[in-house]
């Protein structure tokens with residue numbers, strides 16, 4: 001959407017007011033902001049937020065949103081006072097494990113462009129003299145962190161946007177959303193309906209209730225979180241002029257789930273160590289109410305017994321607190337989500353209804369800018385995938401799932417979490433038809449998209465001793481050994497030398513069908529998918545600006561039916577929305593998109609003996625000429641009807657074999673039984689990831705996002721320049737691999753053994769120039785591999801350094817793919 005629309009924003013908290021401001025600055029002014037509370041203090045989470053902004057986060061997007069919030073609030077000022085007090089941020093470690101975690105966090109800061117310093121205990125004390133020297137082992141200091149004055153920022157934004165023509169309606173609850181023909185048309189209030197083309201719910205923890213007005217499940221849970229102010233602390237007296245002022249850095253003591261700020265000569269202390277206290281927002285008042293600093297829906301009565309451990313730990317860390325008391329405490333309400341991320345984006349079913357919720361003050365301006373960019377130009381400059389409201393699987397929208405996982409996220413908010421660490425509960429939600437067999441083989445499961453996914457099989461452990469010397473895996477450090485087993489080396493070896501069975505069921509499968517199917521897919525993809533039935537095409541979905549929305553494989557099964565291998569629910573929502581639009585605009589080009597993932601399953605059968613295995617139990621022609629590379633056909637294998645696609649993400653001869661879920665276990669069994677004669681093994685995600693990186697195959701979300709165009713990502717081959725038109729084509733005009741300022745490059749680690757995991761910063765001549773997107777130990781090539789975006793000036797053969805736990809690991813930019821560049825394995 002690019003032309004100015006009539007917008008209604010629900011909620012005048014820090015998110016809604018920032019969104020109004022970001023839209024105004026992009027020329028949209030027909031905006032009404034409605035809040036159920038009084039505008040001077042609406043009573044949501046923002047009204048009492050202490051506003052600590054620690055910018056650095058494992059997520060690049062969230063860090064960039066925080067950086068922008070800091071910049072914006074620094075510039076947002078009145079009477080010489082800005083809305084950001086840049087006192088810096090200090091996170092201290094009181095355990096060796098936290099010290100290591102801070103090293104990783106230091107790496108994230110460098111990767112995402114935040115200036116940060118690892119400091120020793122002495123420097124922590126210099127920066128923060130009130131700390132107990134006996135407890136602190138070291139810290140991470142980020143000078144640009146600080147305190148956002150959220151309530152003041154909200155008022156200044158209201159003032160400035162009002163001047164630009166935005167209408168604000170306080171004490172006005174929205175009670176319904178009007179729609180017609182699948183689009184929003186307005187919002188209902190006691191004063192009548194306000195017409196709108198776009199409605200954005202910035203209702204904070206009331207998001208569930210507002211979403212329900214359009215039948216949309218919003219996966220967030222309001223939880224109470226304790227915050228106290230102490231009596232005056234003598235050591236702070238006279239340090240800060242303003243009663244709410246602060247001079248010391250904001251402080252985090254994550255080993256005890258605590259954070260601190262000053263309020264003049266008093267301390268403010270926030271605590272996440274208590275039991276989760278979930279709430280139902282509807283019970284907190286949707287009608288206009290009296291609001292003042294101490295009475296508001298988001299501020300509940302303090303439960304001192306929950307705070308007792310925090311107070312003890314605080315007095316230990318900051319002995320000065322032993323001379324003060326808790327003066328005032330409350331249980332403040334805000335939103336948590338199943339994966340800890342915000343929920344942002346358009347409803348999958350009702351066009352024009354958007355949400356921007358579960359957003360911290362820290363990320364508020366950044367996310368508001370992103371939403372404004374998407375509304376006005378179709379795309380945010382910072383990738384929104386990790387916030388996308390449609391990222392959840394249907395089963396993850398069940399209230400019981402949202403409640404359990406959001407509570408868990410509250411508990412774990414300051415914990416040290418490994419990037420592969422799975423939820424312990426709920427588990428076993430989605431299993432493939434092969435699950436029983438996988439368990440018999442000792443599969444080690446991790447969870448993704450609520451699926452149980454085997455990472456390796458203990459049944460292969462006996463083969464570790466048989467590994468030829470050149471296939472032996474290297475010793476790993478404690479961190480990279482977690483959720484890892486050297487058994488993966490066996491599975492990689494068997495894939496390259498015999499044959500392996502991979503469960504590919506969790507990959508999203510969509511059926512696109514109807515007389516308009518070709519038109520839809522031709523319009524949205526960069527390739528030619530209109531080839532004859534049987535053709536399979538690897539292609540990209542771009543946005544209007546040429547950014548990569550996804551990479552998909554499109555198999556034409558018959559004239560009007562395609563099977564699309566996609567990346568996740570967001571792809572389904574995108575294709576389904578576009579199909580709806582096409583049906584509306586030209587009914588004769590009717591097209592339907594169905595998610596067939598749950599009713600089907602897939603085995604990736606890959607390895608040099610895959611053909612021998614499959615032909616031993618099938619009468620169909622699987623010869624090189626009988627079933628060519630990148631072709632699909634129906635066949636029967638061991639009596640099981642399948643759709644076989646000759647593709648491979650591990651770079652070996654073989655097939656993706658699809659069948660319906662009811663036939664799945666039998667397909668596994670017939671392949672397994674016949675496979676024993678060929679040395680077949682079951683293989684998991686650890687081996688898969690290593691093998692795909694050896695082959696240079698990109699993974700969407702890690703190796704490319706909407707922030708990258710196909711040439712930067714090394715996917716120019718998937719763009720058919722001769723195609724008349726497709727979404728994003730105009731934006732790509734004049735661009736090529738030669739003009740790209742940065743490129744995704746393959747690095748091999750010089751010492752042959754330091755295994756990095758991803759997101760580490762990459763340095764060239766001592767300067768941070770990029771970050772690792774994906775990494776693995778390459779079993780075939782015998783060294784660790786990392787992919788990283790680097791400036792195009794960094795060339796093949798150049799040596800760079802990857803910072804891993806503060807160590808500089810040398811790596812060489814290497815020509816890719818590392819394995820079988822001639823494609824002889826795949827095409828043979």
Ligand SMILES: Cc1cc2nc3c(=O)[nH]c(=O)nc-3n(C[C@H](O)[C@H](O)[C@H](O)COP(=O)(O)OP(=O)(O)OC[C@H]3O[C@@H](n4cnc5c(N)ncnc54)[C@H](O)[C@@H]3O)c2cc1C
Pocket residue numbers: 010011012013014015016034035036037042043044045046047048049050051052053172173174175202203204205206210225226227270286331332333334335356357358359360361362363
């Ligand atoms: C104790 C505590 C400490 C925190 N500390 C920090 C911190 O240090 N740093 C940080 O970044 N974040 C912090 N947070 C989180 C932060 O406060 C929130 O994430 C943020 O304020 C949410 O802003 P918002 O605009 O989305 O929601 P809100 O401020 O809650 O605004 C939502 C608005 O929508 C309105 N609304 C809802 N439903 C309707 C309806 N039907 N009709 C009309 N209006 C409606 C509400 O009245 C409300 O004003 C803290 C939260 C708490 C509780």
